[in-house]
Amino acid sequence: MRIGAHVSSSGGLDLALDRAHEIGAEAIQIFGASPQSWRRTNHTPEKKALFIQKSRDWGIAPVFIHAIYLINLATENEENLKKGIAALSADLALAGEIGAQGVIFHIGSHRGVGLEGKLGQIAQAMQTALADSPGRPQLCIENCAGMGDSIGSRFADIGRIMQAVGSPRVKVCLDTQHSFASGYYNLADRDGLARAMEEFEREIGLEHLVAVHANDSKCPFGGGLDRHENIGAGHIGTEGFANIMAHTAFKELPFLLEVPGFEKQGPDAQNVALLKQVRERAGGQGEGLE
Numbered sequence: 001m002r003i004g005a006h007v008s009s010s011g012g013l014d015l016a017l018d019r020a021h022e023i024g025a026e027a028i029q030i031f032g033a034s035p036q037s038w039r040r041t042n043h044t045p046e047k048k049a050l051f052i053q054k055s056r057d058w059g060i061a062p063v064f065i066h067a068i069y070l071i072n073l074a075t076e077n078e079e080n081l082k083k084g085i086a087a088l089s090a091d092l093a094l095a096g097e098i099g100a101q102g103v104i105f106h107i108g109s110h111r112g113v114g115l116e117g118k119l120g121q122i123a124q125a126m127q128t129a130l131a132d133s134p135g136r137p138q139l140c141i142e143n144c145a146g147m148g149d150s151i152g153s154r155f156a157d158i159g160r161i162m163q164a165v166g167s168p169r170v171k172v173c174l175d176t177q178h179s180f181a182s183g184y185y186n187l188a189d190r191d192g193l194a195r196a197m198e199e200f201e202r203e204i205g206l207e208h209l210v211a212v213h214a215n216d217s218k219c220p221f222g223g224g225l226d227r228h229e230n231i232g233a234g235h236i237g238t239e240g241f242a243n244i245m246a247h248t249a250f251k252e253l254p255f256l257l258e259v260p261g262f263e264k265q266g267p268d269a270q271n272v273a274l275l276k277q278v279r280e281r282a283g284g285q286g287e288g289l290e
């Protein structure tokens with residue numbers, strides 16, 4: 001179990017690793033391009049090589065790329081669908097070039113049509129992105145909090161999409177805050193967590209869980225809002241994270257912070273240290289939890 005963080009790569013890809021190293025992160029997530037823009041960032045071969053070098057030197061791995069926020073594979077807009085596929089494909093290609101394990105993305109919103117009506121389109125879009133960027137990098141669906149008509153707050157929906165795509169490269173990233181806020185999965189509670197992970201195993205398969213977005217929650221259980229909080233300062237709390245980290249399903253996974261930061265500068269040393277403390281405690285509890 002490695003404690004990592006989403007860090008900025010502004011000024012050059014490799015600088016993300018300097019930032020991660022500085023706050024004590026053992027794994028890393030970055031944007032491959034500016035998240036609110038369709039425009040791609042041009043990463044030079046030198047920067048990519050430096051990135052690989054630094055991640056090796058400091059042992060910061062795994063590396064994940066978070067896709068841009070504009071992607072909506074359930075969109076009605078042909079043009080935006082094409083752009084979304086191209087963005088995913090570009091991030092998959094970049095992942096291959098910098099030794100990243102995968103690309104984490106949000107499926108998007110169906111705007112009232114329901115998953116059923118959009119399943120074919122979503123699956124085809126993911127198949128195209130994967131085919132356009134062959135190789136090892138995984139395409140990881142992130143579960144969402146269920147705001148609006150966003151797709152993927154239930155494990156069953158994610159499982160259906162994975163089945164429709166039918167590629168071994170499709171994996172899942174579990175966001176603790178989104179799970180909790182959705183009202184379906186109370187990960188902070190021992191029984192709630194056990195039930196959630198049983199459902200994950202049944203609908204998706206635990207072997208497909210490859211990353212965790214470790215975020216505390218500003219809103220209470222079932223609050224329905226995508227609002228991240230610093231570790232211990234929200235409704236999941238350090239006890240909740242101790243509960244999560246002691247579960248065997250998370251034993252080998254990277255925990256990637258996407259918290260606001262105590263100085264509001266994003267994931268920081270304090271949040272990393274807090275999670276490391278919780279990990280230590282959770283480890284001390286042994287293998288008792290199923």
Ligand SMILES: [Zn+2]
Binds near residue numbers: 142
């Ligand atoms: Zn997330």
Ligand SMILES: [Zn+2]
Binds near residue numbers: 175177178226228
């Ligand atoms: Zn979120």
